[in-house]
Amino acid sequence: MALAKERLWKVYRDMVLIRRFEEEVEKYAQNGTIPGFIHLSIGQEAAQAGVVEALKYTDYKFPDHRGHGAIVLSSPPERRKNCMSEIFAKETGVNHGRGGSMHVNDLEARNMGFNGIQGSTVVTALGTAFDSYYRKANKMAGWEDENKDLDVTAVFMGDGTLGEGTCHESMNLAATWKLPLIYCLINNHYAISTHYTESHPQKELKTWGEGYEVPSYRVDGNDIEAVIEITEEAAERARKGKGPTLIEFMTYRWQGHFSGDPAAYRPDGELEKWQANCPLLLAKKKLMEVHGYSKEEIDAVHAEVEEKIQGYVKFSLESPSPKAEDAVKHVYMDRVVEGR
Numbered sequence: 078m079a080l081a082k083e084r085l086w087k088v089y090r091d092m093v094l095i096r097r098f099e100e101e102v103e104k105y106a107q108n109g110t111i112p113g114f115i116h117l118s119i120g121q122e123a124a125q126a127g128v129v130e131a132l133k134y135t136d137y138k139f140p141d142h143r144g145h146g147a148i149v150l151s152s153p154p155e156r157r158k159n160c161m162s163e164i165f166a167k168e169t170g171v172n173h174g175r176g177g178s179m180h181v182n183d184l185e186a187r188n189m190g191f192n193g194i195q196g197s198t199v200v201t202a203l204g205t206a207f208d209s210y211y212r213k214a215n216k217m218a219g220w221e222d223e224n225k226d227l228d229v230t231a232v233f234m235g236d237g238t239l240g241e242g243t244c245h246e247s248m249n250l251a252a253t254w255k256l257p258l259i260y261c262l263i264n265n266h267y268a269i270s271t272h273y274t275e276s277h278p279q280k281e282l283k284t285w286g287e288g289y290e291v292p293s294y295r296v297d298g299n300d301i302e303a304v305i306e307i308t309e310e311a312a313e314r315a316r317k318g319k320g321p322t323l324i325e326f327m328t329y330r331w332q333g334h335f336s337g338d339p340a341a342y343r344p345d346g347e348l349e350k351w352q353a354n355c356p357l358l359l360a361k362k363k364l365m366e367v368h369g370y371s372k373e374e375i376d377a378v379h380a381e382v383e384e385k386i387q388g389y390v391k392f393s394l395e396s397p398s399p400k401a402e403d404a405v406k407h408v409y410m411d412r413v414v415e416g417r
């Protein structure tokens with residue numbers, strides 16, 4: 078499917094934004110300003126931006142450990158700087174800096190966050206998917222209208238994560254109950270240093286969904302038009318109560334597993350091959366060659382994004398760290414349990 082040129086333009090800008098976001102995060106992780114482990118999704122922008130673009134603000138998103146792109150784009154523009162300051166572990170972060178890179182959630186934007194355990198959110202995502210199914214089935218408050226569409230849940234998972242038993246449990250239930258769930262399987266070829274063909278017998282990982290009668294597709298995850306088209310189809314089926322979909326997005330992570338991993342396990346030339354297939358380059362080529370955008374117009378997008386990113390970085394650097402005496406504030410619920 079070809080996108081309308083204005084929409085392709087918009088998602089190109091989204092991809093440039095998350096590419097530059099990640100490059101700045103990497104810079105400040107490398108110089109020690111950002112604490113903890115950082116997993117970058119440079120090279121995987123189309124799969125992240127395309128999925129978010131195909132969903133509604135009110136749909137549930139479960140990013141994974143490599144999820145900065147989906148996280149930033151899920152939040153509205155005015156809260157994106159707070160996503161970055163969260164990664165900088167600052168008090169102004171969306172989670173007051175207590176979460177950091179792997180735990181950024183923004184519940185208002187229905188970004189449900191991650192917790193560091195691979196495969197865990199594949200089952201917790203059943204919860205939000207079940208919630209709208211159950212409320213509608215029982216005509217609960219707000220769901221009395223039988224024509225109202227279900228809220229969709231999209232959960233991101235990697236090729237390595239697919240091997241977790243939780244993925245089977247989740248697909249089994251989602252398929253049986255026809256839950257509005259989309260499994261966004263990001264096949265970036267590696268789980269840490271293990272190539273996906275060394276940890277799974279199938280050539281195409283989408284076949285895991287087929288075993289549970291989940292409609293399953295493999296698409297070019299670097300082609301943002303293909304990503305949006307297939308995700309919109311899956312979302313439409315989910316909204317109408319027709320059940321889950323699994324989409325295997327073929328892509329590649331340009332960096333090592335974490336920021337600082339030299340990725341010596343990759344064969345020579347593999348990275349360069351995928352860099353030639355960069356999702357930003359593909360979209361830019363189409364904008365210029367098919368839709369007639371000029372180099373000046375493309376440069377203007379980059380300049381506009383750069384100003385935003387520098388604003389997020391400045392905000393993050395200037396924001397205060399949480400105070401030591403407040404270390405457990407925002408960590409536990411302020412709740413008194415009866416009888417204790």
Ligand SMILES: Cc1ncc(C[n+]2csc(CCOP(=O)(O)OP(=O)(O)O)c2C)c(N)n1
Pocket residue numbers: 142143193194195196234235236237238239265267268269334
């Ligand atoms: C249950 C569990 N086992 C192991 C780990 C350590 N770990 C973190 S990321 C990762 C690899 C995940 O690979 P993949 O699912 O392909 O995602 P990618 O890193 O390629 O985005 C592993 C083994 C973990 N976090 N949780």
Ligand SMILES: [Mg+2]
Pocket residue numbers: 235236237263264265266267268269
């Ligand atoms: Mg992987």
